[in-house]
Amino acid sequence: MKLKIKTxxxxxxxxxxxxxxxxxxxxxxxxxxxxIVEGVNTVSKHEKPSAKNPQGGIVKKEAPIHIxxxxxxxxxxxxxxxxxxxxxxxxxVRIAKKSKEVI
Numbered sequence: 795m796k797l798k799i800k801t802x803x804x805x806x807x808x809x810x811x812x813x814x815x816x817x818x819x820x821x822x823x824x825x826x827x828x829x830i831v832e833g834v835n836t837v838s839k840h841e842k843p844s845a846k847n848p849q850g851g852i853v854k855k856e857a858p859i860h861i862x863x864x865x866x867x868x869x870x871x872x873x874x875x876x877x878x879x880x881x882x883x884x885x886x887v888r889i890a891k892k893s894k895e896v897i
Contacts, residue, residue, distance in 0.1 A: 797822060797861060798877035798888070799829060803897070805864040806874045807834055812859070816867065820856065828858035835859045870895045 799805060801822055807815045817831040837857045843850035865874035870893040878891050888897040 799861055799864055804867045806867055807863055808865045809863045827861045829861055830856045830858050868892050
């Protein structure tokens with residue numbers, strides 16, 4: 795499956811518990827079709843004391859969210875939009891379907 799959301803994109807959550815939240819994509823897992831979005835879907839996890847974290851305790855971190863629950867933000871209008879592809883100047887580029895802007 796072609797993933798149209800890439801690392802560094804600004805996205806909005808369109809379904810689930812965090813619907814309406816926005817953030818920047820930090821990482822994309824192509825095998826599982828999931829992405830980690832900054833500030834969205836944070837979970838609390840208990841960590842054992844270790845050399846890296848001598849205190850241990852409860853740590854908050856972002857959990858992955860499925861790509862189908864994310865929509866790209868149009869750079870021109872700021873609304874959620876779908877992604878398309880066009881050939882411009884001999885190069886294939888991603889465009890926002892609403893405004894035809896290059897992403």
